[in-house]
Amino acid sequence: MIGNGSSNDGDTRYGSGQLLNDLMRYLGLDRPKEERSRRVKLMFVGDMAQLPPVRGSESPALSLEFLQSQYDIRVQRYELTTVVRQTEGGDVLNLAYEARQRISAPEIKPIADSFGGQVYVSNFRQAAIDIVSGINQGKSVMAVVRTNAQVSRYNMTVRRYLWGRHCxxxxxxxxxxxxxxxxxxxxxxxxxxxxxxxxxxxxxxxxxxxxxxxxxxxxxxxxxxxxxxxxxxxxxxxxxxxxxxxxxxxxxxxxxxxxxxxxxxxxxxxxxxxxxxxxxxxxxxxxxxxxxxxxGYALTCHKAQGGEWSHVIVDLEGKPLMTQNDWRWFYTAVTRSKEALSLVNLSACNWVEANQRAS
Structure with a gap:
């Protein structure tokens, strides 16, 4: 993820603190056109439906308008539609597609289609057990959650199952x-x-x-x-x-x-x-x-971006998905999965059928 917000981490600062500006300056694209000494081609690849950089409302490196206005460069944009991470027509992909549709038209209406064999409704305890089981079997399992407090809760619970209560x-x-x-x-x-x-x-x-x-x-x-x-x-x-x-x-x-x-x-x-x-x-x-x-047994969604795991656990903490940002968060979390997906702490207003099946 390439953001352009100022980043100053404690006593250490890298470049200007604005990664996109630093990259453009390194390539000479921050200068007026007549002062550029070489031709440069630059390719940014990303998913516009995913979460933007932290504290940002959009991904500037994927914004045609921003790049043209800020750096006076010619920009072409293309959209890739072939699925490579999940099986075409699989349950995880179907849910991701449904979530992506809600980004452009957010609504509280529950997702009607029932979950298939790759998507499970779970709870916190079972999710922690699944992470431990994956570790013992050499499989990649990760919980993707909303808050740092929930990250800590998963980490402490998983470690208690792995090493004992007092370790x-x-x-x-x-x-x-x-x-x-x-x-x-x-x-x-x-x-x-x-x-x-x-x-x-x-x-x-x-x-x-x-x-x-x-x-x-x-x-x-x-x-x-x-x-x-x-x-x-x-x-x-x-x-x-x-x-x-x-x-x-x-x-x-x-x-x-x-x-x-x-x-x-x-x-x-x-x-x-x-x-x-x-x-x-x-x-x-x-x-x-x-x-x-x-x-590192659970990550916030921003930390999980760019990663992929065989089994991903998405914990919604009982909060409904109502806004564009909510659905963008959920879409980003779901698309971290390569094979299986567990949904934990679902909200009844989004997941009526799922809650009925889980009870």
């Missing part, structure tokens, strides 16, 4: 979600990684701010399995920051971000925080660049 530590076999770009480790925000080893001992660093408040940073050494450029996999020992693991937050607090910088400065007091030398230290320091993660 809090990261375990070998856990799935983690990267929640902040990490250039040092070359791992982007949204990447899912598998844990193949984890230290039992957590490293805690306590720092006291100018206001006298103590900030604790929790680190742990783990080994992850990741894909490499050759299409294979490799094992990589890394340091993770655990401050976001057990709450609903996806970003560090201002105090925690200060503490990360101060942790580096504490070891290099002779170097000014404002100097280029200190910035160079931050770029390579293993603690400052510790991977910020959450458990």
């Amino acid at each position: 809090m530590n990261i375990m070998q076999g856990d799935t983690l979600l990267v929640v902040k770009n990490n250039p040092l480790l070359d791992l982007p925000n949204g990447e899912l990684v598998q844990v193949v080893g984890a230290n039992l001992k957590q490293q805690r660093e306590r720092l006291v701010g100018h206001n006298g408040c103590e900030v604790q940073l929790n680190f742990r050494g783990i080994t992850i399995e990741i894909s490499n450029a050759d299409g294979g996999t490799e094992f990589r020992p890394i340091l993770v920051l655990e401050n976001l693991l057990y709450n609903n937050r996806t970003n560090l607090s201002q105090a925690e971000r200060w503490a990360l910088v101060e942790l580096v400065h504490k070891r290099h007091r002779y170097i000014s925080k404002e100097s280029e030398a200190f910035k160079a230290l931050l770029a390579t320091d293993p603690f400052y660049n510790a991977l910020q993660v959450k458990f």
Whole structure:
């Protein structure tokens, strides 16, 4: 997804903070036509029916009008209609088609067609069991939900089934979600990684701010399995920051971000925080660049975009689908599935027949 909204993540900023503008500037397409030194062809591929970038009302990279007016370039648009992810005429595809139709004409009228063999009506407990079963069988299963609070609920429940009620530590076999770009480790925000080893001992660093408040940073050494450029996999020992693991937050607090910088400065007091030398230290320091993660058994719909899984669980939290954005969210979630789809916490005003069959 290429957005053009300003993005400034804590103390780290990439380019102008506007990805589309940065891309156009790199290609020289931000200049007046007479100053462009080379011909450039650029192709954006996406689904206009899916959710736009976070906090956006549209996908600027897919907007013919925006690209023409903003960059004075000639744009051609084509629509692909051949289905490649699901089987033509399959149950998941039929439901996705119905949802796509509702985007242009939102209505509360229940979807009339009954669900087929690939689409199941489920509940929260069964959904968590299905995720665990998929893990044990080596299958890809993911819950797609509305809120970070619901993400945490799924993560904690799945881990309780996997490791027991009292297990809090990261375990070998856990799935983690990267929640902040990490250039040092070359791992982007949204990447899912598998844990193949984890230290039992957590490293805690306590720092006291100018206001006298103590900030604790929790680190742990783990080994992850990741894909490499050759299409294979490799094992990589890394340091993770655990401050976001057990709450609903996806970003560090201002105090925690200060503490990360101060942790580096504490070891290099002779170097000014404002100097280029200190910035160079931050770029390579293993603690400052510790991977910020959450458990990865459930994702919000924006985080799930671009991913696909054999079995997708869509939890609507009992909220009705009434607006264009509601149906866009649902369409995006449904189309993450390659084979099977479970629907959890359906609203009666959208799913009368489904609720009758589930009861």
